[in-house]
Amino acid sequence: MRHLKKTFLVVALLGLGACTSPGQYGNSNGANMDGSDASNPSSPAYFSQTVGDRVLFVVNQSSLTDEARETLNGQAVWLNANPEYDALIEGHADERGTREYNLALGARRANAVQEYLLSKGIAASRLQVVSYGKERPVAICSDDTCYSQNRRAVTVISAGGLSS
Amino acid sequence: MNLLRKLTSVLALTLVFSAGAQSAFAQESRGPLRIEITEGVIEPLPFAVPDFVPDSAAATELAQQIGRVVAADLEGTGLFREIGKEAFIANVTSFDSPVQYADWRAINAQALITGAVSVTRGGRVTVKFRLFDVFSGQEMGSGLQLGGTTASWRRLAHKVADTVYSRITGEGPYFDSRVVFVSESGPKDNRRKRLAIMDYDGANVQFLTDSSSIVLAPRFSPAGDRVLYTSYETGFPRIYLLDVSSVQRRELGAQEGTMTFAPRFSPDGNRVVYSLSAGGNTDIYVLDIRSGTPQRLTSAPSIETAPSFSPDGRQIVFESDRSGSPQLYIMSASGGEARRISFGPGRYGTPVWSPRGDLIAFTKQNQGRFHIGVMRLDGSEERLLTASFLDEGPTWSPNGRVIMFMRETAGAGGVASLYSVDISGRNLRRIDTGGAASDPSWSPLLP
Numbered sequence: 026m027r028h029l030k031k032t033f034l035v036v037a038l039l040g041l042g043a044c045t046s047p048g049q050y051g052n053s054n055g056a057n058m059d060g061s062d063a064s065n066p067s068s069p070a071y072f073s074q075t076v077g078d079r080v081l082f083v084v085n086q087s088s089l090t091d092e093a094r095e096t097l098n099g100q101a102v103w104l105n106a107n108p109e110y111d112a113l114i115e116g117h118a119d120e121r122g123t124r125e126y127n128l129a130l131g132a133r134r135a136n137a138v139q140e141y142l143l144s145k146g147i148a149a150s151r152l153q154v155v156s157y158g159k160e161r162p163v164a165i166c167s168d169d170t171c172y173s174q175n176r177r178a179v180t181v182i183s184a185g186g187l188s189s
Numbered sequence: 190m191n192l193l194r195k196l197t198s199v200l201a202l203t204l205v206f207s208a209g210a211q212s213a214f215a216q217e218s219r220g221p222l223r224i225e226i227t228e229g230v231i232e233p234l235p236f237a238v239p240d241f242v243p244d245s246a247a248a249t250e251l252a253q254q255i256g257r258v259v260a261a262d263l264e265g266t267g268l269f270r271e272i273g274k275e276a277f278i279a280n281v282t283s284f285d286s287p288v289q290y291a292d293w294r295a296i297n298a299q300a301l302i303t304g305a306v307s308v309t310r311g312g313r314v315t316v317k318f319r320l321f322d323v324f325s326g327q328e329m330g331s332g333l334q335l336g337g338t339t340a341s342w343r344r345l346a347h348k349v350a351d352t353v354y355s356r357i358t359g360e361g362p363y364f365d366s367r368v369v370f371v372s373e374s375g376p377k378d379n380r381r382k383r384l385a386i387m388d389y390d391g392a393n394v395q396f397l398t399d400s401s402s403i404v405l406a407p408r409f410s411p412a413g414d415r416v417l418y419t420s421y422e423t424g425f426p427r428i429y430l431l432d433v434s435s436v437q438r439r440e441l442g443a444q445e446g447t448m449t450f451a452p453r454f455s456p457d458g459n460r461v462v463y464s465l466s467a468g469g470n471t472d473i474y475v476l477d478i479r480s481g482t483p484q485r486l487t488s489a490p491s492i493e494t495a496p497s498f499s500p501d502g503r504q505i506v507f508e509s510d511r512s513g514s515p516q517l518y519i520m521s522a523s524g525g526e527a528r529r530i531s532f533g534p535g536r537y538g539t540p541v542w543s544p545r546g547d548l549i550a551f552t553k554q555n556q557g558r559f560h561i562g563v564m565r566l567d568g569s570e571e572r573l574l575t576a577s578f579l580d581e582g583p584t585w586s587p588n589g590r591v592i593m594f595m596r597e598t599a600g601a602g603g604v605a606s607l608y609s610v611d612i613s614g615r616n617l618r619r620i621d622t623g624g625a626a627s628d629p630s631w632s633p634l635l636p
Contacts, residue, residue, distance in 0.1 A: 085514075087469070120597075123538035123552050123581055124405060124628070125451045126508065126515055128426060129464065129471035129492040132448060136469025155425050156448060156466065160403050165377040167578070167599035 067107050069182040076103045080138060082176040084119075087133035089141060097138060100180055101145030108151075111185025114138045116156040117163075119172035124158055131156030138178040151185060222299060222322040222329060223357055231615065233270035234299050234357065236263065239281040240274075241304035241316070248314075251339065252306035255316060255346040259302060262350035262364045265390065266591075267616030269357075272298050284317060293323045300329075302353055312339045318349050320356060330356050343392060344635065351634075361588030364389060367632040368584075368593065369407040369416050369433075372396065373605055373625035382627075384418060386433065389586075389631065391607075391620045397436055406451065406582070406628045407431075410458045413632040417441075417452040417461060428452045428463055430478065442476045442483050449474075451494050455522075456502045462486070464494040473507055475522070486524035497541045498522065506530075506540040506549055517551060519566065530568035539582050543589045548612070550583035550592050561594045563612055574614040579603075582627070587634040593620070595627040 063070035072078060077100070080093035089097070104112060116135030118127035135154035142152060164171035222234075238260045243252040263269040278292040284305035293301050304318035319332040333352060337345050344365055351362030372385040372394070381400035384407050387393055397416070398404055405426070407418040416431045423440075426448045431438040441461060442449055452463040455475075462475045465483075471492045476483045487493040491511035498505055499522075506519050512529065515536045520527035531537040535555025542549060543563075553560040553573065559580045564571040579597040586593070590612060596619075597605040605627040607620040620626075 120579065120603075121554070122536075123495070123508075123515075123554075125464065125495040126492065126510075126538050128448070128450050129466060129494050132466035132471060133469045133492070140469070153446075154469075157403075160380070160405070162378050165601040165603075167601075167603065 069110065072100070072103050072107075072180075072182050076100055078181070079177045079179040081173060082134055082178070084172075084176065085122075085130070087130065087137045089137055094141065097141045098145070101142055101147060104142065104147050104151065105145075109184065110182050111151045111153070112142075112147075113181045113183060114142075114152060114154045115161075115179045115181060116154065117161060117175055117177050117179070118159050119175040120159045120162065120167070121172065122159065127158035128156050131158045134176075134178045138180065142180075222325065223359065231268060233264075233268055235270050235272050235297055236260075236300035236302065237272045237277065237293060237296070237298035238302045238304075239277065241306045241318070242282060242284050244305065244307035248306045248308040251308060251314060251342055252304075255306060255342060255349070256304065258343055258346035259304075259350045259353070261390065262347060263353060265618065266354065267611060268354075269300075272296055284319075288321050290321075290323055290326045293321075298323055300353070300357065302349070304349065308339065313337070314339050314342055314345060316345045316349060318352075320353050343388060347388070360590055362634060363586040363588045363591065365635045366587050367409075367413065367635065368607075368629050369397070369409055369632070370607060370622070370629040371404060371407065371627045372622070373627055374400070377601060377603055384416070384431070385622075385626075386416075387622060391622050394623055397431060397433070398438075406630075408453050408630045409632045410454050411456055411633060412458055413635060415454075415458070416630075417454060419450040419452065426450045428461065430461075441478070442474070442481065444483075451496065453497050455498050456500055462496040462498060462505060464496070473505070484524075486520070487527075495539050499542050500544055500546045506542055508538045508540060517549065517564075517568075530564065530566065531571075532568055533571055541583055541585060543585050544587060545589040548589070550585060552581045552583065552594075561592060561610065563592075572614065574610050574612065575608070575617060580608075582629070584629050584631045586631055593629045593631055595629065597627070 062068055063074050077096040080096050114135045116131030118130045135156055139152050139154050162175040164174040238256050241252040241256045243249040260271045264271050276296045278295055281303050301321040301323050307315045315336050317334045320329045322329045335345050335348055347364035351364045355362050366389045367386055368389055369386045371382050373380055373382055375381040382404050383400040384397040384404050386395050386397055402420050402422040405419040407416045414433055418429055419426050420429050427443055428441045428449045429438045430441050448466040450464055452461050460475050460477055464471050465474050471494050472487045473493045473496045474483045474485050489511055491509055493509045496505050496507040503522050504519055505522050508515050509518050515538050516529055517531040517537045517540045518527040518529050535553050537551050537553050539552040540549045548563045550563050553562050558576050560573040561575045561580050561583050562573040577596050578599040581595050583592045583594045591609050593609045595605050596608050597603050604625045607622055607626045607629050610617045
């Protein structure tokens with residue numbers, strides 16, 4: 026329990042300290058969130074820019090597409106190679122649903138990613154999930170070009186190894 | 190004091206809802222002056238409110254303001270139309286002089302409200318008022334006197350308007366009430382949200398939290414003294430209980446590794462029904478506030494959320510996608526079998542039981558549009574009251590006649606506002622909250 030709290034604190038510090046909004050909530054599109062060097066394969070920046078930190082979902086669905094599985098395979102390889110990091114998986118929905126339902130839908134999406142990473146051998150203690158429902162869209166227009174980007178789960182890397 | 194006690198008993202009486210259908214509004218005749226609300230088009234009843242008579246120069250401004258709030262409350266229902274002062278033949282300069290009915294008949298004012306305001310040292314206000322049925326030439330009910338502090342003058346005005354509204358419509362009052370909501374600012378991809386509280390008409394906005402964490406969907410307790418809401422202050426959605434007067438808050442029902450949201454009080458105010466997500470699955474739980482002990486009510490792999498108690502506390506209406514799309518269901522307050530009540534096209538959510546117990550208000554999403562609607566407990570007589578790009582989250586007025594909800598406009602510059610609509614579908618109005626606003630929850634009538 027103490028472990029989880031500390032991990033979250035570190036995530037929050039990274040989010041606040043290293044980038045201005047909208048860098049939090051997986052909006053960065055690969056910016057150097059933590060100031061790390063994206064050319065270093067062990068850096069969180071490499072994870073988000075090269076491995077790919079997010080997967081997208083079909084309307085009202087939480088099942089993983091083939092493309093999503095491919096991205097998650099890369100995430101699993103990276104997480105296995107970099108055990109000093111933990112991950113927070115954020116589930117999000119587009120704005121075409123009620124607040125409550127979208128929170129539950131975001132939880133389903135985050136869980137789908139978590140289950141997949143667990144199946145690839147990532148320890149449960151390194152993965153946490155949170156749903157933002159429709160509270161934090163990454164794209165703000167009101168048509169499917171934006172909605173399709175917002176129906177997402179983002180794997181946010183944190184320096185979890187510090188607390189263990 | 191006697192008069193004040195009389196008012197309390199009038200208010201208490203009108204709170205006992207006639208068990209009949211909502212369309213059979215104002216069944217009992219209260220004399221010739223009355224408004225009967227039916228499904229048809231209504232001709233608003235013309236009324237006049239001459240400036241209330243101040244007892245001193247110090248009371249002049251307050252007397253005018255109180256008269257204006259009374260008129261605005263009545264006009265805001267869509268059931269009344271004020272006749273402007275420019276049409277007046279005579280004015281009322283003394284509260285106790287006999288009413289010259291002919292002067293008011295001549296301008297077709299069917300109801301006349303007169304009043305007097307006095308201010309005492311120490312900041313006390315006294316408001317006296319009378320309601321007259323102009324065409325039958327009689328006073329309607331007896332005159333009343335109300336007292337309060339100068340700071341609470343708007344509440345006194347709302348109580349005057351509530352009494353007039355109740356006497357003429359036969360309905361329960363609702364103007365003397367408040368709304369807790371989420372005040373919004375900032376761009377769509379980084380909205381700042383904080384809890385706020387206001388009078389039902391948008392006046393007196395006060396903030397209850399800062400905007401450092403996302404806060405969602407506050408809900409008033411049945412006594413109006415506490416608020417439940419969801420906040421991300423730990424980084425994860427969790428339920429909080431906030432005391433309105435002290436603004437003290439505490440977390441409820443936290444379980445590590447889970448998310449909790451969509452809380453609502455039981456009618457006795459002792460329990461909270463809410464959603465808990467664990468392992469990707471969302472189910473409904475109920476928690477005793479004093480002991481903190483949660484009890485699981487649903488146990489399905491589908492999403493179960495947005496629970497709302499019936500006014501007698503025996504049943505819960507909620508939203509579930511067990512059929513493949515979100516629909517409305519009713520189950521016993523102790524869980525068990527649920528029966529589906531929504532069968533129309535589209536997706537249904539956020540059901541809220543009416544205070545009279547006879548209707549469920551909901552959000553419906555169909556063919557790219559969102560609606561606020563009402564249906565009976567068996568799903569019959571579904572009626573959509575609104576339509577827009579995004580209408581969501583209905584809340585009932587204390588008398589069950591009006592629904593407030595959130596409407597958000599489309600696009601990158603989309604903004605949320607609060608609206609109200611009569612359950613007949615008439616009288617859609619935007620409420621000026623002084624900024625963007627969402628997730629309203631209407632209090633009970635204030636004591």
